Amino acid sequence: MEGSKGAKLTAKTIKWISPLFQAAAFLLALSFTTLILLAVGAPPGQAYLNILKGAFGNTNSIANVLVVWAPLLLTTVGVLITFSAGLWNIGVEGQVTLGAIFTTWVLRLLQESALPPWLIILLAMLAGMLGGALWAALAGALKTFGGVNEIFGGLGLNFVATALTLWLIFGPWKRPGTGSMSGTLPFPETLWLPTLSGLRLSPWALGLALLAVVVVYLMLRGTRFGLRLKAVGKNMRAAYLLGVPTWQHMMASFLLCGLLAGLAGALQVTAVYHRLIPSISSGYGFLGLLVAMLVNYQAVWAVPVALFFAALNIGSIQLPIVLRLDSSLAGVLQGLLVLSVLLVEGARQQIMKRLRLSDESAPVEERP
Amino acid sequence: MTNEQLLLGLASVLAAAAPVLFAVIGETISERAGVINLSMNGTILLTAMGSFAVALRTNSLWLGFLTGMAIGALVALIVAFSSITLKQSQVAVGFVLALLCRDLAYFLGNPYMNIPGPRLLAVPIPGLAQLPYVGTLFFNHTVITYLSFVMIFLAWAWIFKTRPGLMLQGIGERPAAAFVRGANVNRMRYLYTVIGGAIIGLAGPAYSLSVKAGWAGTISGLDGIGWIALSITIFGGWNPLRAAFGSYLFAFLQWLGLVLQARLPNIPSQVLQVAPFPLMILTLLLVNIGDAEWVARTLALLPTGLRRLAVRFLRALRASPPAALGVPFESE
Numbered sequence A: 001m002e003g004s005k006g007a008k009l010t011a012k013t014i015k016w017i018s019p020l021f022q023a024a025a026f027l028l029a030l031s032f033t034t035l036i037l038l039a040v041g042a043p044p045g046q047a048y049l050n051i052l053k054g055a056f057g058n059t060n061s062i063a064n065v066l067v068v069w070a071p072l073l074l075t076t077v078g079v080l081i082t083f084s085a086g087l088w089n090i091g092v093e094g095q096v097t098l099g100a101i102f103t104t105w106v107l108r109l110l111q112e113s114a115l116p117p118w119l120i121i122l123l124a125m126l127a128g129m130l131g132g133a134l135w136a137a138l139a140g141a142l143k144t145f146g147g148v149n150e151i152f153g154g155l156g157l158n159f160v161a162t163a164l165t166l167w168l169i170f171g172p173w174k175r176p177g178t179g180s181m182s183g184t185l186p187f188p189e190t191l192w193l194p195t196l197s198g199l200r201l202s203p204w205a206l207g208l209a210l211l212a213v214v215v216v217y218l219m220l221r222g223t224r225f226g227l228r229l230k231a232v233g234k235n236m237r238a239a240y241l242l243g244v245p246t247w248q249h250m251m252a253s254f255l256l257c258g259l260l261a262g263l264a265g266a267l268q269v270t271a272v273y274h275r276l277i278p279s280i281s282s283g284y285g286f287l288g289l290l291v292a293m294l295v296n297y298q299a300v301w302a303v304p305v306a307l308f309f310a311a312l313n314i315g316s317i318q319l320p321i322v323l324r325l326d327s328s329l330a331g332v333l334q335g336l337l338v339l340s341v342l343l344v345e346g347a348r349q350q351i352m353k354r355l356r357l358s359d360e361s362a363p364v365e366e367r368p
Numbered sequence B: 001m002t003n004e005q006l007l008l009g010l011a012s013v014l015a016a017a018a019p020v021l022f023a024v025i026g027e028t029i030s031e032r033a034g035v036i037n038l039s040m041n042g043t044i045l046l047t048a049m050g051s052f053a054v055a056l057r058t059n060s061l062w063l064g065f066l067t068g069m070a071i072g073a074l075v076a077l078i079v080a081f082s083s084i085t086l087k088q089s090q091v092a093v094g095f096v097l098a099l100l101c102r103d104l105a106y107f108l109g110n111p112y113m114n115i116p117g118p119r120l121l122a123v124p125i126p127g128l129a130q131l132p133y134v135g136t137l138f139f140n141h142t143v144i145t146y147l148s149f150v151m152i153f154l155a156w157a158w159i160f161k162t163r164p165g166l167m168l169q170g171i172g173e174r175p176a177a178a179f180v181r182g183a184n185v186n187r188m189r190y191l192y193t194v195i196g197g198a199i200i201g202l203a204g205p206a207y208s209l210s211v212k213a214g215w216a217g218t219i220s221g222l223d224g225i226g227w228i229a230l231s232i233t234i235f236g237g238w239n240p241l242r243a244a245f246g247s248y249l250f251a252f253l254q255w256l257g258l259v260l261q262a263r264l265p266n267i268p269s270q271v272l273q274v275a276p277f278p279l280m281i282l283t284l285l286l287v288n289i290g291d292a293e294w295v296a297r298t299l300a301l302l303p304t305g306l307r308r309l310a311v312r313f314l315r316a317l318r319a320s321p322p323a324a325l326g327v328p329f330e331s332e
Helices: A002-039 A044-056 A059-084 A092-110 A117-146 A150-170 A203-222 A224-234 A236-241 A246-273 A284-294 A299-323 A329-358 B003-032 B040-058 B061-085 B090-108 B134-138 B143-161 B163-173 B175-180 B185-200 B203-211 B225-235 B240-263 B269-274 B276-289 B293-301 B304-317
Strands: none
Touching (some): A002 A044, A002 A329, A044 A299, A059 A224, A059 A284, A059 A299, A092 A246, A092 A284, A117 A246, A150 B225, A203 A246, A203 A299, A224 A236, A329 B061, A329 B090, B003 B040, B003 B134, B040 B090, B143 B163, B143 B203, B276 B304
8 A cells, every 4th residue: 555655646746747847948948048149149038029029020920930830730740650650750851842842843734734723733732742752652661671771761862852952943944044043933823822811821731731730640649550650669579579560550651741741842832932942841841850859749739839939930030130140049949949858858757767766666657 | 184183183082071081980989889979960060160260269270170079079978968868869869969059050150151260271291292193192181181091090990909999899789798898888888979079070170170161151061961971870881991981982972073063064063062962872772781681582582693692792781780779778
C-alpha cells in the first residue's frame, strides 16, 4: 500500500510539473533572445513590439500570417506522419519544391487550353501533390532498397530539387529575353486560387491545410494504420515480428508526407507567388520539422504553434526597415525555443529518473 | 587551357577543399566516438561570421581562427551535453542547432556585411615552392591550407595508429567493452565531440578569412556546405584518408563546374554549381547498397566470375558506421 501511494504522488507531480517546465523553457528562450538583442545594442521591447505589430497590426498583416500558416501546417503534419514511423524526413524541403515544380508544369501545359480555369487549377494542384509524393518516394526507396539513411538521402534530394528549380527558371521556362532570379513569368489572374478581396489570403489554402490537420490527427489517433505506423516507429523489429509489414509502412508514411508537402508547394504557386521562384519552398519544410519537434509530435498542438511561428516570420519582415535589425531574428527565436524545450525536457526526464530511483514503485513514463 | 592554368586551377582545388576537410575530419572524430554532430551547416556559417567579425575588430587573424574553434567547441558541447547527459536525440538537437546557428550568423553578422577585412596570405615554402609542378600545386598556399594537409594524416594516425585512438574506436564501436577496459566512455565522448567541434570550427574562418574572404550574409554561398560535409563523412567511411579523397573530389567537381561554365554557355551557372550534389547521392548509394538484402539476393543469381567481381567492387566501396553511433551509453 505504501508503494502505490508513493506512485500516485509521483504521477500527480508529473502532471503539474510538466507545464511548469515548458513555461521555463519558453522564458529561457525569450531571455536568451533578449540578451542577444541587448548585445547588438537593440531595444528588446521595441523589437518584440515591432514583431507583434508586424504580425497582427492590421487585417492585411493578419492575412499574411495566415498565408504562411497554411503551408507550414501542411509540412508540419506531413513530417508528423514520418516522425510517427521513426523517420527523419529532412527531404521535406525538396518535396515542397517538387510540388511547386509539378504545379507550375501543369499550369504551363494547360494555360492555353480550353479547359475551365478551376479544372486547370485542380489538375495542377493534384500534380503538385504527386510531385511531392514522387520525391518522397525517392527518399523512401533510397532508404529501403539502397540503405541510404533518410537524412542524407533527403538532404541530397533537397539540393537536387533546388538545382532543378534554378535550371527550369534559367533554362526551359525562362522569361522572354533572359531568365532572372525573380522567377518565371507570372500566370494570368484566371489561374490564381481565389483570394479574399484585397488580401493575399486564399480561403481555399486555409481550408485545405486545416482539413489536412484533422485527417492526420484522426489517422494517427484512431486508425489501424496509424497504430501500426507508431509501432514501426517505436520498435521496428518488434513490429516486424508481430507481422506488421515494416518497409511498406515506412514507404507509405513517406508518400503521405510527400503528398502534403507537395500540396504546400502547389499552394505556394497557385495561391501566393503565381509563378515558380528560386526559393519557392520558403524554408517551410525545415520550419515544419521544428514545429513538429516543439509540439512533441502531437498534431493538435501544431495548429497554435505553427500560427505562432508564422506570426514570427511575418512580424520580423519590418525589422530591417524600422530597427535596422536582420529579419533572421525570427529564426533565432524559433530555434532557441525548440532548443530550450529539448534541453528542459531532457533535464526534466533526468530529474524524474533520479526521483524515481529513490521510489522504485513509481510508474515508468515513456516518451517518443 | 595551358599547363600553368591547369596547375593553378588544381592548386585552387586543394585550397578550396581545406574548409570542407576541417568540417569532415572534425565530424569524423566526433562520430568515431559515437556522437553525430548534425549542427555543422550552422556551425560553419556562425564560425565564418564570428571569426571575420573578431579578426576585423582586433585586426588579428589568429584571434579570428581561435574564435572559430571556440564557437565550434561550444556548439559541440551543447550537442554533447544534451545527448550524453540529458539523453535527448542527437539528431533533433543537432538539427535545431544547424538552423539556429545559421540564423544567428545572419542576425549578428548584419553589421559586418560586405566590409573588406583581413585575409590570410599565401606563404610559399622556401626551397619547395620553386620545384616544377609540385611547387605550385602543394607549396604555395596559406597556412590554413597547409594545416589541412597535416590534419588529414594527424587524424588518420591518431585514430588508427595510437592507443588512445584505439580506445576512440572502441567507444564508438563497443562502448561496453571499452568501459570494461577502463575507459570513461561518456567523458571520452564529451572530449572527442568538443575537439571535433573545434576542428569543425576551423572551417568557417578558413572560408571567411581565406578562401572566400569576408562576410556577405545569405549570399556568402556557404549555406549548404555543412550538409555536404556530412555526406562526405559517410562517403569517407569514417576514415580521414578516404574523407580527404571525398573532399578533394567535391572541390574538384565544383571547380570543373566553373571551368565548364565558360565553355557551355547554354547551361545556367547555377546548375553547374550544384552538379556535385546528385553525384554525392549516387556515391552514398554505392557506399550503402552493398548492405541491402536484395542486392545479396540478386548477386547470388549472377555467374560466379561476375559475382566475385561485383562483390569485390561493392565491398571496396562499402563503409559501415561505428556500431554505437547515436546510441547513448549507460554504465549501470
